[in-house]
Amino acid sequence: MNKVLTANRLTDGIAVWLGANGQWLESIDNALIGRHQEAVDALEEAGKSAFNDNLVVDVDLIDVEEIDGDIFPIRLRERIRAAGPTIRTDLGKQSEFKPATAA
Amino acid sequence: MYRYDEFDHDFVRQRVAQYSDQVERRLSGEIDETAFKPLRLMNGVYLQLHAYMLRVAIPYGTLNSRQMRRLARIARDYDKGYGHFTTRQNIQYNWPKLSDTPAILEELAEVEMHAIQTSGNCIRNVSADHFAGAAADEVADPRPYAEILRQWSSNHPEYSFLPRKFKIAVTGAERDRAAIQVHDIGLHLKRNEAGALGFAVYVGGGQGRTPVIAKKIRDFLPEADLLSYTTAIMRVYNLNGRRDNKYKARIKILVNETGEEEFTRQVEAEWQKLKETELKLPQDDLQAIADYFAPPSLQDRPEGWGLLAAAKKADAGFAAWVHQNVTPHRHPDYGVVTISLKPIGGIPGDANDTQMEVVADLAEKFGHDEIRVSHEQNLVLPHVAFADLEHVYKALLEVELATANAGLVTDIIACPGLDYCALANARSIPVAQEISERFASLERQQEIGELKIKISGCINACGHHHVGHIGILGVEKKGAELYQITLGGSGDENTSIGQIIGRGFEPEKITDAVETIVETYLGLRENADETFLEAYRRVGPAPFKEALYGETSKAA
Structure with missing residues (x-):
């Protein structure tokens, strides 16, 4: 299963995903996808490093699938993190980046 | 205050x-x-x-x-x-x-507020009857004792590393609006035959993954002994409560494993050592705290009766709101106003900044500057003269806070669930919203009568589903949300834990299931005065199981 690395930013707690450019992004859209074990291991290492550098907390590797070029987490919990509360579509990522995709 | x-x-x-x-x-x-x-x-x-x-x-x-x-x-x-x-x-x-x-x-x-002890393995915010100091059925105001417990427990070094979190609730009326029997310690303030104030002490109640009704370990504890006796309970718990397994660390497990009789004996033995120490509350101190909670001076406002009758006649919406959301005050010219935070299809317990400010204005102008938050996720103005009710209603109406549904099927408790909470397994709020919309008709809600639905998005039970007349627990099964239903729970003076009725329901079927339960109740109740809970206690789960699952349920 393909994976992306997610966390919450230390300063404001906002959900972030590690991008291909090594930056923590506020949208899952451009997250770096680990498609094989070596890439997943590299993501994991990057997560530990960012945690130790006090950039992020609650670091986690999550399962994702790609549909028409968009990244969708497998678990509902992560879909809600990626989009925002399903009951307040005016809040969270869904209000900033793209239409609601959580549920 | x-x-x-x-x-x-x-x-x-x-x-x-x-x-x-x-x-x-x-x-x-x-x-x-x-x-x-x-x-x-x-x-x-x-x-x-x-x-x-x-x-x-x-x-x-x-x-x-x-x-x-x-x-x-x-x-x-x-x-x-x-x-x-x-x-x-x-x-x-x-x-x-x-x-x-x-x-x-x-x-x-x-503004004299903080966030201390709202998390962690300590004594949490002491809760109390939200109608305290106002309700017509109250023996005495429980809040002075809650305040004494707050002062005593704040930053108390002995209770900063308890086996697990610890929750205390106090009520001052026979009708328990504070759900004291599902708390670690529940205190029922009452008078003995001599007229002295004291407490019935309940210990070891709680919800979460192991719901337990508290045991009454003392029928009357004199008020002066509140802290010495509570300390004795805390010491027995702190010493013997399990720290090896967080799921077995609450006092309810200790009481259960020790046995009620032996646990009580240990508490009483510890109390004998503490009873005559500095923990005994001097009458002067009790009075000094009680003075802070002296009731507001309420002037007689008899003109309100006529005004109220005329306003109700002129406005059916106002009449319905008064009927449902205003309850008796100890002063005959006043009422206790419940401000519902459960608009039809809304998010239970949410209020925006404008709404909060309107409530503050109303409290200041018409409510003797007092506001309460209820454990049922509503707000309360405890002292409003009948003569002022129409003003309050109209102001609430403008900010969508005048839903006439206190205690009805759409007055639903729901935890934040998977829309916000890192512990949740399933969403709670969308379920509450859909049920609320299904039962939107006030006429239908009034026909159904008192019915408390409570929804939790995980086994931790922040949404109190165990004591819902209809309880709904969201779980994750094979990666999808599934909702289990419990029936017959209640968090009042006759507390009961709801029974699981059968297999769970998918998100798109849970509202239908609730409607089936409600329709079954309406079909079997003896008369319109028999509430859902009374009917359930009379007939048991069988008719509801059959309605939900059909004939096959008989074999299960």
Whole structure:
């Protein structure tokens, strides 16, 4: 299963995903996808490093699938993190980046 | 209400200063998350799915207009314009930045508020009957005792590392509106035959993954012995409560494993050592605290009866609201107003900054500057003259706070669930919204009568599903949400834990299932006065099982 690395930013707690450019992004859209074990291991290492550098907390590797070029987490919990509360579509990522995709 | 003295002010200011320093050191990288997490939790700062969450304590659910306005301002300036009132009578903000939390705590301290002990393995916010000091059926106001417990338990070194969190509730009426029998300690304030005040003491109740009804270990504890006896309970728990398994660490497990009789014996033995110590409450101290809660001086307003009758006749919406949301006050010219935070299809317990400010204005103008938060996630204006009810109603109507559904099927408790909470397995709020919309008709709700639906998004039971007349528990099964139904729970003076009725329902079927249960009740009740709970207790689960699952349920 393909994976992306997610966390919450230390300063404001906002959900972030590690991008291909090594930056923590506020949208899952451009997250770096680990498609094989070596890439997943590299993501994991990057997560530990960012945690130790006090950039992020609650670091986690999550399962994702790609549909028409968009990244969708497998678990509902992560879909809600990626989009925002399903009951307040005016809040969270869904209000900033793209239409609601959580549920 | 209680006002901080110099000691209180100093204590809270010192805590804000400590916390500000801790946040600064965390953000600079001087301390890591392992060291910082327990410090932020001690100040009510959690990390949830989308952001941090700050839980602010509202001691025994009582606040004034100045405090409510400050809560509104924090929602507007530091969050996304709203807050969520909880089943522990607190408020949570869902989007604060960690870097802003010291400033928020400073803002709170200015109005005698804080977030201390809203998390962690300590004694949490002591909750009380939200109608305290106003209800017609009250023996005495429970809040002075809740305040004494708050002062005693705040930062108490002996209780800063309990096996698990610890919740105390106090009620002063026979009708239990504080759900004391599902608390670690429940105190029922009453008078004995000689007219003296004291408490029936319940211990070892709770919800979560192991719901238990508390045991009454003392029928009458004199009020002066409140702290010595509570200390004795805490000591037995602190010494013997399990620390090896967090799921078995609550006092309910200790009481169960020790046995009620032996546990009571241990408490009484410990109490004998403490009874005549400095923990005995002097009458002067009791009176000094009670004075803070002296009832407002309520002038007779007999003109309200006529005004009320005329206004009800002229406006059916107002009449329905008065009928449903205004309950008897000890003064015959006044009522206790429940402000429903359950608009049809809305998010239970949420209020935006404008709504909070309107409630604050109304409390100041018509409510003797008092507001309550109920554990049922509503707000209360405890002292409103009948003559002023129409003004209050019209102002509430303008900000969508005049839903006439207190105690009805759409007055649903729901935890934040998977829309916000990092612990949740399933969403709660959308289920509440859909049920609310299905039963939107007030006429239908009134026909159904009193029916409490409570929804939790995980086994921790923050949505109190175990004591819902209809309880709904969201679980994750094979990666999808599934909702289990329990029936017959109740969190009042006749507390019962709901029974699981059968297999769970998918999200798209849960509202139909609830409707089936309601229709079954309507079909079998003896008359319109027999409530859902009474009917369920009379007939048991069988008719509901059959209605939900058909004939096959008989074989199961």
